Amino acid sequence: MQIGKKIKQLRVKQGLTQEQLANYLNVTFQAVSKWEQGSTSPDISLLPKLSTYFGITIDDLFTLNSDAHLERIENMLLNERELSSDDETYVKSYLNGLTGSEQEDKAYTLLASLYNHRAKSYHQKAYSAAVKALELDPTLKENHCMLLESKQGVFTDWNYHNHHELCDFYNSFIEKHPDDWHGYLYLLDHLIADGRLSEARKTIVELERTRGGYIVYLYKGKIEMAAGNHKKAFELYDQMVASEPDNWLVYATRADEYSKVNEYDLAIKDNFKTLEVQPKPRYIDAYECNAHLYEIQGQHDKAIEMWQSAIDIIKTEWSITFGEMIDSPQREIDRLKEILV
Numbered sequence: 001m002q003i004g005k006k007i008k009q010l011r012v013k014q015g016l017t018q019e020q021l022a023n024y025l026n027v028t029f030q031a032v033s034k035w036e037q038g039s040t041s042p043d044i045s046l047l048p049k050l051s052t053y054f055g056i057t058i059d060d061l062f063t064l065n066s067d068a069h070l071e072r073i074e075n076m077l078l079n080e081r082e083l084s085s086d087d088e089t090y091v092k093s094y095l096n097g098l099t100g101s102e103q104e105d106k107a108y109t110l111l112a113s114l115y116n117h118r119a120k121s122y123h124q125k126a127y128s129a130a131v132k133a134l135e136l137d138p139t140l141k142e143n144h145c146m147l148l149e150s151k152q153g154v155f156t157d158w159n160y161h162n163h164h165e166l167c168d169f170y171n172s173f174i175e176k177h178p179d180d181w182h183g184y185l186y187l188l189d190h191l192i193a194d195g196r197l198s199e200a201r202k203t204i205v206e207l208e209r210t211r212g213g214y215i216v217y218l219y220k221g222k223i224e225m226a227a228g229n230h231k232k233a234f235e236l237y238d239q240m241v242a243s244e245p246d247n248w249l250v251y252a253t254r255a256d257e258y259s260k261v262n263e264y265d266l267a268i269k270d271n272f273k274t275l276e277v278q279p280k281p282r283y284i285d286a287y288e289c290n291a292h293l294y295e296i297q298g299q300h301d302k303a304i305e306m307w308q309s310a311i312d313i314i315k316t317e318w319s320i321t322f323g324e325m326i327d328s329p330q331r332e333i334d335r336l337k338e339i340l341v
Contacts (some may be wrong), residue, residue, distance in 0.1 A: 003072075006061060008036040010054045012223045024053055039322070041072050044086040058089035069094055070106055077113050079323030081119045088114070126150035163190040174206070188219050192226050200226075216245045218253050230261065248278035251298070252286060264293045281317035284329075286311035291332065307332045 006113075012022055018036075022029040025046055033041045042050065051058045073091050074082060083091070091114050098107035130147035137143060148155060155161050170187035177183055184207040191200040201224050208216045216239035226231035237257055241250045255270035271286035278286075291306035306330040314320050314329075 003041055003061065003068075004035040004038045007032070007042075007050065010056070010061075011036075014054070021053070026047055034322075040075070043084065044090055049328060064103075066098075066103060070103065070110065073110055073114075075111070077117050077324065081324045081327060083114075083117065088118065101170065104265050123150045140290070166190045167194065167196070178206075179210055181207060183212060185215070185219075192219075192222050196332075197223055197227055210340070212252050214240045214253075216242060216249060225257070225260075233257070246277060248274045251277065255286070255289060259289065259293060264297060268293055283312055284313050287313070288329075295336070300340050303335050304333050306341075 006035045007021075011018070018029040018032040018146070022032045025032075025042075027046075029274050031040070031042075035042055047058050047061060051061050054061065073186065076087060080087075092111070095107040095111050095114070102109075126146060127150035128145055130249055133140070133143040134147065145155075147153070167187065170183055170190065174180070174183040176186060184203055187205065188200055188203050191197070200219075204216065204219055204223065207219060216240060217236050221233040221236035221240070224230075226238060234257070241254055244250050246282055251273040252272045254275065255267040258264070258267035258270060268290050273292045274286040275282060287306045287310040291303045291310070294300070294306060295301040310329045311326060311333075312324050318325075320326065
């Protein structure tokens with residue numbers, strides 16, 4: 001039984017209102033409502049008070065089955081910008097406890113997600129600290145390096161930004177999984193980024209063998225772009241769109257390529273076409289991309305419109321009304337409004 005259902009069962013049995021329980025726990029009644037609906041779960045720090053209030057043990061209260069635990073962890077990683085130390089301890093402890101079980105693969109996926117989530121949170125803290133450090137000492141190179149590292153910025157040192165370890169991994173991966181096109185795709189990304197184009201041209205043959213379709217035009221175009229043949233690259237991108245005109249991904253990927261060469265108006269147009277063609281529920285990437293493009297051009301009011309449209313999609317098409325999925329674009333809106341003041 002999910003903990004929210006357990007809380008509701010105990011509350012109703014004792015004839016209590018959500019407001020009464022909320023007052024005891026010093027939370028809002030909306031929080032209690034969300035627990036009972038299964039939208040969120042109470043913080044671990046509240047479990048002792050809940051068990052005391054209902055006169056049961058924590059184990060009796062927190063009777064989640066394995067699937068419910070994993071669903072709760074997924075929701076925490078999706079909806080929370082930063083996990084508390086108690087939540088992180090719970091997640092690591094539970095997932096590590098699944099070693100050797102039927103759900104071990106899922107556990108490792110979520111562990112990777114947890115550590116990336118934590119890294120993202122610390123990178124944001126590092127960014128804020130580096131900005132403050134540069135205000136205090138703008139001449140110190142180390143402050144700039146910390147800022148760049150926090151946002152994965154550009155370092156000119158090849159030793160810092162090359163991807164040979166990932167290339168080695170995916171070369172090994174495709175040896176083990178020669179018919180899985182994903183491996184060739186990820187290998188191509190890093191070969192092209194590192195300028196290893198002769199290897200990329202050989203790899204594209206295997207991608208065409210295992211996957212085919214629009215994505216082959218895309219990566220052939222990426223190779224030509226990296227080689228400096230921009231005209232040939234965009235001929236291939238246009239062929240890509242013509243090959244699958246009802247596929248929203250062809251417009252989204254061409255928009256990315258237009259963005260990289262400062263063809264912002266064409267990129268924005270393709271992003272809007274993406275939203276027109278994409279079936280619901282739609283992803284917000286096209287609005288997010290356009291928000292960045294408008295901001296780069298100084299059109300902050302239009303950037304705000306794009307972020308607001310993204311929030312509207314999250315609420316109306318994905319039925320998500322709270323959490324980091326809403327909070328993140330709202331922070332962008334608030335930041336842009338400060339610029340406009």
